[in-house]
Amino acid sequence: MSDTKERIREFLSQHIRDNGYRDDDDLFAKGYVNSLFAMELVLFVEKEFALTVENADLDPDNFRSVDAIAGLIGRKTTPETVE
Amino acid sequence: MKLQLTEEQADRQAHFREFADSEIAPHADRHDREERLSNEVIAKLAEQGCLGAMLSEAYDGHQMDAVSFGLVNEEIGRACTAARGLLTVQNMVVQSLERWGSDAQKAQWLPDLAAGRKIAGFALTEPEHGSDAGNIQTQAERDGNSFLVTGHKKWISYGQIADVFLLFARIDGQVSALLLERETDGLSIEPMKGILGARGSMLAELHLHRCAIPETNLVGNVGFGLVPVAFTALDVGRYSIAWGCVGLAQGCLDSSIKYTKSRKQFGTRLRDQQLIKRMIADMMVDIAAARLVCYQAGLLSETDDRDALKNMMIAKYVASNMAVRVAGAAVQVHGANGYSRDYPVERFYRDAKIGQMIEGSNEMLQLMISRYGYKK
Numbered sequence: 001m002s003d004t005k006e007r008i009r010e011f012l013s014q015h016i017r018d019n020g021y022r023d024d025d026d027l028f029a030k031g032y033v034n035s036l037f038a039m040e041l042v043l044f045v046e047k048e049f050a051l052t053v054e055n056a057d058l059d060p061d062n063f064r065s066v067d068a069i070a071g072l073i074g075r076k077t078t079p080e081t082v083e
Numbered sequence: 084m085k086l087q088l089t090e091e092q093a094d095r096q097a098h099f100r101e102f103a104d105s106e107i108a109p110h111a112d113r114h115d116r117e118e119r120l121s122n123e124v125i126a127k128l129a130e131q132g133c134l135g136a137m138l139s140e141a142y143d144g145h146q147m148d149a150v151s152f153g154l155v156n157e158e159i160g161r162a163c164t165a166a167r168g169l170l171t172v173q174n175m176v177v178q179s180l181e182r183w184g185s186d187a188q189k190a191q192w193l194p195d196l197a198a199g200r201k202i203a204g205f206a207l208t209e210p211e212h213g214s215d216a217g218n219i220q221t222q223a224e225r226d227g228n229s230f231l232v233t234g235h236k237k238w239i240s241y242g243q244i245a246d247v248f249l250l251f252a253r254i255d256g257q258v259s260a261l262l263l264e265r266e267t268d269g270l271s272i273e274p275m276k277g278i279l280g281a282r283g284s285m286l287a288e289l290h291l292h293r294c295a296i297p298e299t300n301l302v303g304n305v306g307f308g309l310v311p312v313a314f315t316a317l318d319v320g321r322y323s324i325a326w327g328c329v330g331l332a333q334g335c336l337d338s339s340i341k342y343t344k345s346r347k348q349f350g351t352r353l354r355d356q357q358l359i360k361r362m363i364a365d366m367m368v369d370i371a372a373a374r375l376v377c378y379q380a381g382l383l384s385e386t387d388d389r390d391a392l393k394n395m396m397i398a399k400y401v402a403s404n405m406a407v408r409v410a411g412a413a414v415q416v417h418g419a420n421g422y423s424r425d426y427p428v429e430r431f432y433r434d435a436k437i438g439q440m441i442e443g444s445n446e447m448l449q450l451m452i453s454r455y456g457y458k459k
Contacts, residue, residue: 035314036392036451042310043389044389047389055185055303058307058311059304060304
């Protein structure tokens with residue numbers, strides 16, 4: 001997870017000049033996210049972590065913070081437990 | 084690096100070149116005069132797989148690669164901007180729906196859209212919100228299992244005949260995407276006439292008064308409509324327009340070369356006059372450069388390169404500006420004849436301008452492209 005967050009922060013640092021945000025800070029509320037950046041973010045998650053962001057994942061809450069993005073990636077890359 | 088069409092791409096290019104010459108170009112002037120695309124041309128575009136060009140075969144699409152799709156847009160754009168516009172809009176909606184639609188939405192709409200049995204519109208722009216798309220005012224209010232949508236959309240290509248619209252509205256204050264069917268109560272469609280160019284594009288204004296749209300028609304989720312549903316569509320649109328502009332410019336060049344071979348002034352053919360040669364050379368160079376940028380955008384898109392989004396914007400920006408320059412030069416080469424309906428460059432000149440405004444005005448693209456320059 002820490003590596004995931006590090007890669008997310010690295011991506012964000014290319015777009016956000018202010019690096020004083022915390023992992024649980026709301027990136028939307030802080031005004032960091034414009035439409036182009038949001039699209040880049042979705043594409044980054046897909047390409048960097050080799051996963052497909054699907055219809056059901058298109059929830060702002062999945063992209064709201066470093067923690068939220070890492071959570072989405074974790075859920076999509078961890079195989080579900082079969083009982 | 085090797086920039087060479089595959090055999091399949093080259094075959095497709097040759098096929099669509101012949102198709103555009105024989106089946107589209109003869110109707111282009113009529114489309115312009117009558118301000119509508121003929122049903123037979125729409126049917127032929129569908130038969131040729133243009134309306135679901137990149138859609139996967141699972142939905143009866145033709146699953147073309149991006150470069151092939153670009154080449155098709157160039158050839159159709161060389162013949163008729165309005166016809167190319169249908170490709171643009173239909174493929175924008177088809178690709179966005181395939182990417183972000185629910186399984187039920189895809190099953191219901193994609194095969195019909197690919198076959199041309201249904202026509203799609205992309206309803207984002209409003210009278211007061213063009214470039215400022217994030218501030219659209221169309222409102223969708225929850226009502227049981229539906230949304231009641233009220234608002235006003237404008238400049239909707241093929242809105243006069245579209246069966247379904249990918250519509251953007253605010254739900255709980257957030258821009259979201261919905262599928263709006265033409266027969267919905269409360270929707271009235273008003274044709275727009277008398278535009279400068281691309282007159283066959285059958286533009287319309289949509290007036291929505293408490294249109295009930297089932298919540299199952301929501302594309303993506305609430306609050307994530309503009310991004311990425313609209314962005315996916317706009318990305319396809321920019322690419323299609325860019326190649327269409329290359330085609331338009333090629334049409335201008337073809338007409339200019341033909342004209343200057345026969346027209347005589349001062350006892351010699353125009354083709355032998357140095358200032359004409361210079362204009363022809365400049366047109367050729369301009370077109371060649373824009374075409375390369377379009378190839379690059381297509382290739383990056385094929386490889387899912389991180390720069391693909393940026394290069395789609397660059398391609399649209401470069402090609403649309405180029406088309407305006409080349410069309411202006413073509414009219415100049417034709418002299419007063421180019422100012423008349425006797426030659427297609429008059430239509431190309433009017434058609435070229437819209438490429439600088441749609442799917443992101445070139446000024447908006449400049450702002451977005453520049454952000455990449457400041458990325459660390």
